[in-house]
Amino acid sequence: xxxxxxxxxxxxxxxxxxxxxxxxxxxxxxxxxxxxxxxxxxxxxxxxxxxxxxxxxxxxxxxxxxxxxxxxxxxxxxxxxxxxxxxxxxxxxxxxxxxxxxxxxxxxxxxxxxxxxxxxxxxxxxxxxxxxxxxxxxxxxxxxxxxxxxxxxxxxxxxxxxxxxxxxxxxxxxxxxxxxxxxxxxxxxxxxxxxxxxxxxxxxxxxxxxxxxxxxxxxx
Amino acid sequence: xxxxxxxxxxxxxxxxxxxxxxxxxxxxxxxxxxxxxxxxxxxxxxxxxxxxxxxxxxxxxxxxxxxxxxxxxxxxxxxxxxxxxxxxxxxxxxxxxxxxxxxxxxxxxxxxxxxxxxxxxxxxxxxxxxxxxxxxxxxxxxxxxxxxxxxxxxxxxxxxxxxxxxxxxxxxxxxxxxxxxxxxxxxxxxxxxxxxxxxxxxxxxxxxxxxxxxxxxxxxxxxxxxxxxxxxxxxxxx
Numbered sequence: 001x002x003x004x005x006x007x008x009x010x011x012x013x014x015x016x017x018x019x020x021x022x023x024x025x026x027x028x029x030x031x032x033x034x035x036x037x038x039x040x041x042x043x044x045x046x047x048x049x050x051x052x053x054x055x056x057x058x059x060x061x062x063x064x065x066x067x068x069x070x071x072x073x074x075x076x077x078x079x080x081x082x083x084x085x086x087x088x089x090x091x092x093x094x095x096x097x098x099x100x101x102x103x104x105x106x107x108x109x110x111x112x113x114x115x116x117x118x119x120x121x122x123x124x125x126x127x128x129x130x131x132x133x134x135x136x137x138x139x140x141x142x143x144x145x146x147x148x149x150x151x152x153x154x155x156x157x158x159x160x161x162x163x164x165x166x167x168x169x170x171x172x173x174x175x176x177x178x179x180x181x182x183x184x185x186x187x188x189x190x191x192x193x194x195x196x197x198x199x200x201x202x203x204x205x206x207x208x209x210x211x212x213x214x215x216x217x218x219x220x
Numbered sequence: 221x222x223x224x225x226x227x228x229x230x231x232x233x234x235x236x237x238x239x240x241x242x243x244x245x246x247x248x249x250x251x252x253x254x255x256x257x258x259x260x261x262x263x264x265x266x267x268x269x270x271x272x273x274x275x276x277x278x279x280x281x282x283x284x285x286x287x288x289x290x291x292x293x294x295x296x297x298x299x300x301x302x303x304x305x306x307x308x309x310x311x312x313x314x315x316x317x318x319x320x321x322x323x324x325x326x327x328x329x330x331x332x333x334x335x336x337x338x339x340x341x342x343x344x345x346x347x348x349x350x351x352x353x354x355x356x357x358x359x360x361x362x363x364x365x366x367x368x369x370x371x372x373x374x375x376x377x378x379x380x381x382x383x384x385x386x387x388x389x390x391x392x393x394x395x396x397x398x399x400x401x402x403x404x405x406x407x408x409x410x411x412x413x414x415x416x417x418x419x420x421x422x423x424x425x426x427x428x429x430x431x432x433x434x435x436x437x438x439x440x441x442x443x444x445x446x447x448x449x450x451x452x453x454x455x456x457x458x
Contacts, residue, residue: 042318047340165324169288192319 032075035176037083037183044094044195051116051211052098053149054108057085058122066126078183080126080143087191088121095195112152116211119149124161126186128179131170138167139175141182143190147198151207158203164190253415253435257443261407265399267448271352272306273298273397274313278358279323286357290393290437294357297441304449308351316349317342333403352401355444359393361433364414370421381421388416391436395444409447411440 061084068076092099100115102108108118124144131137143164149157166185170178198204275295277286291310299307314321320342327336337343370383391413397406415430 042315044319045317045339045341045345046319167285189322189324192322192325195319196325 032077033176034077034079035180035183036079037180037187039083039087039184039187041087041090041188041191043090044191046094046195048095048097049199049208050097050215051208052100052114053092053096054100054102054111054115054118055088055092056102056105056108056118056120057088058120061085061088061122064123064126066128068128068130076128076130076179078126078128078179080123080183080187083184083187084121084123087187091191091194092119095198109150109152109154112154115152117149117151117157117207118154119147122146122148126183128183130175130179137169139170139178139182140167141165141179141186143183143186145190145194147194149204149207157207158201160198160201160204162190162193162197164188164193253413253430253432255411255413255435255439257409257411257439259407259409259443259447261447262405265406267406268352269304269306269449272308272350273353273355273448274308274349274351275310275355275357276314276321276326277310278356286360286393287433290361290433291357293434293437294355294395294441294444297437298445301441302445302449305445306350308349313349313351316345330398330403330405333398333400337400337403346400352399353406353448354398354400356396356398357393357440358396359391359411361389361391361436364388364390368419370419370425372421372425380423381425382423383421385419385421386416388414389430389432390414391432393436393440395440397444397447407447409440409443411436411443413439 062081064080064084066078066080068078089101102118105118105120108115122145124146125142126144127142129136129140131139145162145164147158147160147162149160151157164186166182166187166189168178168181168185199208275291275298277288277291279285295307295310298305319325320336320339327333337346366385366387368383368385370381370385372381373379391411394408394410396408398404399406413432413436415432415435417430418428419425420428
């Protein structure tokens with residue numbers, strides 16, 4: 001060590017990963033980084049189910065924010081509300097023959113003749129893991145949604161949990177962009193699961209078949 | 221540990237930089253990669269160059285997922301170097317086929333292709349893209365060993381590093397070619413590349429990087445180009 005006491009000495013025992021370095025710099029800065037998420041999920045390539053649905057978006061979904069605390073004082077605030085709305089609007093428009101957005105569940109149930117079902121999606125949780133936490137080279141994100149569907153007698157059809165996972169390389173993107181990309185990928189993964197697997201849920205399948213029989217269509 | 225204090229050290233810096241350069245030149249001979257590219261082709265398969273191919277990555281929920289940068293590299297090299305091949309952009313294909321080629325929903329084996337094509341709109345959308353062959357990339361580049369120690373010091377008079385570090389990377393990739401029209405696997409190409417990088421430091425650290433992943437990309441793209449183009453294939457190590 002320098003006897004003068006003004007020498008900074010660093011031991012490097014293995015190559016420093018850029019992702020870890022970026023996180024370290026963010027920690028040193030001690031700041032909060034806000035990451036608004038924007039999605040551009042493609043229009044799903046599916047045939048819509050022949051039903052009319054009312055969709056209610058709870059404010060907990062449309063205003064959703066997730067704060068990820070990083071040890072050392074730096075926080076990430078991930079704003080997911082607008083992206084949730086954009087995603088579900090696009091998915092439901094492709095999944096169902098007719099979709100009407102309503103302002104409350106009460107409004108939807110009051111017009112029970114107008115719809116075959118009422119659907120309300122919600123977000124259960126979002127988890128973020130920066131590279132430093134998992135000692136990996138990636139930002140990783142897990143998102144969990146719940147979709148509640150009711151028939152027009154207000155009886156539950158299904159309460160279905162669906163998850164999505166995504167990761168992104170911070171070395172190709174900045175940290176905020178990598179976090180955003182991982183979250184968008186997780187949402188897209190969840191969206192793909194929703195589009196393909198929702199109608200395969202046994203309760204949903206039974207209900208759809210019943211609707212098709214009522215409407216004189218051949219059941220699948 | 222290196223200290224830089226006064227102007228007197230300037231001469232020392234010059235000398236040590238020269239030594240570093242000489243050491244680097246010596247070691248640069250060692251910063252190389254070893255590649256083995258292999259392929260398996262189904263007999264009697266003839267590729268139709270009127271059709272397009274798309275390069276897709278198998279994605280897993282673990283650290284060994286194929287890097288996006290590698291997929292982009294192979295796609296770019298094939299597009300640039302293979303005038304006889306029509307390479308459809310990966311993102312455009314996945315978006316056009318959403319949600320059927322996402323990580324969690326894409327067919328894992330060729331047995332699942334007929335079921336995939338039976339979904340409404342899927343077959344016609346594939347026809348619109350012109351894609352007949354899907355090249356699935358699987359594998360990753362991993363750090364398999366590393367060592368050495370380096371010390372860096374900074375003082376008001378300057379700074380510098382002393383030491384030596386090294387690391388070895390292994391890039392192991394496999395490309396599986398599917399024919400969507402016949403719902404079958406037409407062949408397979410693999411690249412097994414390893415390389416050791418060095419970083420000597422006498423005042424200034426000089427990285428001597430073995431471009432392992434780039435070598436795997438180049439080798440795999442070259443072999444795929446020959447494979448799909450029907451040209452004679454040079455097997456073995458390079």
